[in-house]
Amino acid sequence: MQHLTLASPAGVFLSLDAVLILLTAFACLGSKLFDRYLTYYGLQSVLLAAAAATAALVTRDDALWLLAGLTLGLKGIAIPLAARRLLVRRLQLKRDAGLALGLSTSLILGAGLCAFAYLVIGPQNLAHGLISRSIIPLSTAVLLLGALMMVVRRHMVAQLIGWLIMENGVFLGAITLTASFPFIVEAGIFFDLIAGFLIMLAMTTGIAERISSASLARPRREPS
């Protein structure tokens, strides 16, 4: 992104947006109600759509507009709504009891991962004044937080949310890093993801209905 500099209004907005995306990832990590997971994930996707729209506005790239719209419609609205209807209403999932670590401990670990992301990316070595300098470490941190969420949660749905957060982190890095990222690749990944999510949601529902537990702490045999 040649013309997207840190000091421009769009650059400042993107940095702020990326920090908010990171905070929603932390919010997900720090809560234990399924309802909250979905709310924060939806919020994160809306923020991500705003970031994509900003990038589209600056680069005048039509494909990015399409991606922003898809992100908003599918990840920001459709997935949270569908998952809420299915998981919270029908399956009555309320409180996530499958925590491998306490919330405070996971948050501290998350803060450590955030610092680690800055350490490994080394933004001070990246080109001066470009937006990627601030976005790349942040998107790496979001990715790592999603991974951490998958590690410290035992419930299948919580791990799904962690996976989706990881994907959001990758997406955030991709839209700001390379304007010329082929649209077909991004869209392909996107639809793969949606399909995967729907399949896993259906599987979760099936499993939870049949053996009345979706915890991955100790997978049980199906009662015969």
Added chain:
Amino acid sequence: MPYLLQFLQSLAVAALAPLYAGVLTRAAALVQSKHGPSILQPYFDLWKWLGKASAVSDQTSWIFRAAPYVAMACYLAVSTIVPVITDQPLPLAFLGDLLGGALVLALASFVMSLAALDTASPLGGLGASRTTWIGSLAEPALILVFFTVGVLSASDNPYLMNHAIAASPLAMVLPTHLLGAVAFFMLLLAETGHIPIDNPSGTIEISMIEESRVLEYSGREYALVKWGGWMKLFLLSAIFMNVFVLPGGLGDGTSLVGGLVGILAVLGKLAICGLAIVIIDSSFAKLRFFRIAEYLGGAFLLALIGIVTSYVVAK
């Protein structure tokens, strides 16, 4: 003239702190559709307490009698070093930076905890233990918050921080600054015993935090303790508004008129800050005691992310 302004600043803090507390109480009552006491009620209370003799248990030592005076002196000392009515440093402003101010505030809290332990009443010990626990979690976060403004202004003096924020509108919207401001507001609520940490108007002894330390005080000492608490709220709110949110509108430190205008400006800013506090007081519930660690951990996290992002975003 600067010394006169210095005196005026401390006087304003001491004289207007009860008014701020009274306005907050009244506004909270109005938000909850009650009538509420007059905004001057804290002054009447102070007058009443100051005229009463104080009953002191014969089991207590001099620590119990000295603590309110030491705490009051601490709050007055802090009122000399932070920007309240002027944006130019006053003569005593270089006694300490923000970390020094936090240290003096911690000293005030420490002597009050000692006094609470000194009475050997169970509630006093409980209150001292709880406030110390909260303080030990809030203090690291507070230091990190000062670092977030420090990286923007390359200084730890509150006046220079005020100038750095006032000088560039861009600095106001940097993630580092916004995260630091939110974290400071969370800590302000924790340090002054507001919802979601403590209920300032709570009357149930078993769940009190801040208030149970001072249950043994009466008369003049009680007046000093309450007055000190209001000054702490006033000072922290003034720092929040003057350093973090709205740095403009203060006097220039050379003319008396500027100082008087500065007082009006700070009252206006405090009205905004007070509104935020009242809304939070009325719309949230008090946290369960052990959830407080998560709340303060959240403030710590915000400040930490603010500092980490400052490495790239600010430059």
